[in-house]
Amino acid sequence: MSLRLSTVILPYRRWHEGGRAAWTRAEQLGFHTAYTYDHLSWRTFRDGPWFGAVPTLTAAAGVTDRLRLGTLVTSPNFRHPVTLAKELISLDDISGGRVTLGIGAGGSGFDATALGQEPWTPRERADRFAEFVPLLDRLLREDAVSYEGDFYSAHEARNIPGCVQRPRLPFAVAATGPRGMRLAARFGQAWVTTGDPKLFENGTPEQSIQAIRGQAERLDDICAEAGRDMTGLDRVLLTGFTPDRNGPLESLNAFVDFAGRHAELGFTEIVIHWPIPDSPFAAEEKIFEQIAMEAPAQLR
Secondary structure: OOOEEEEEOOOOOOHHHHHHHHHHHHHHHOOOEEEEOOOOOOHHHOOOOOOOHHHHHHHHHHHOOOOEEEEEEEOOOOOOHHHHHHHHHHHHHHHOOOEEEEEOOOOOOHHHOOOOOOOOOHHHHHHHHHHHHHHHHHHHHOOEEEEEOOOOEEEEEEOOOOOOOOOOOOEEEEOOOHHHHHHHHHHOOEEEEOOOHHHOOOOOHHHHHHHHHHHHHHHHHHHHHHOOOHHHOEEEEEOOOOOOOOHHHOOHHHHHHHHHHHHOOOOOEEEEEOOOOOOOOOOOHHHHHHHHHHHHHHOO
């Protein structure tokens, strides 16, 4: 299978001041999927404009026809499965069945305390994620759901008519630890990684490749234990968080080399950030567009 190339468009621009143009251009460039971050605010963008993921994706659905749309990633930090399911079913309907839900356990960033709570420990995040994903799966598959868990509840929650995509829209589960990988094996149509965060500052590209290979091998083992057919589980790399940083976007050849090395590890989709000037995702737009238009043919 050919390696798919996707992009992630951060929701920092007003819709009529460059926001809409990016999504329509993403479709014109032939990207497989255009994702956005599902945060209330994020890192260095905290004190500037930042818009909601679901309204942004709804607007994008209205100005595109073929482009798949998704989140990278939604988390329990400020989401509840019952309300999220209703929004996703609506978005899947509006887009004509073009939505992928990227979903993860969340982190300790601004989302973790925006609702006034203390940030959860890694174990608490993992515990909530382990309950969040199965309940969301049921809510998107079943017309009516009642559930009482340790963290989440649903009482006769109705989700008619359900997703356009059957039996539900696909999950791309972000995980590097065994508990999250088991959720990916059980519920995911894709697995997402950003690499090993411990290597970002001082690691090398070679060390990153080895770490990601180790992650992929652990996923293989977990899927084997669960009896999961690996051919039905895509592997997605969200770039920009490995020691390579934005190096792969410096030229077409640099990107093809980077993507090819990860394709050898079994990755089926590479996601690159839409260029943002004066940010960690700064890149030359002409080279970015050249990569979008020419790299997929070289990676078949």
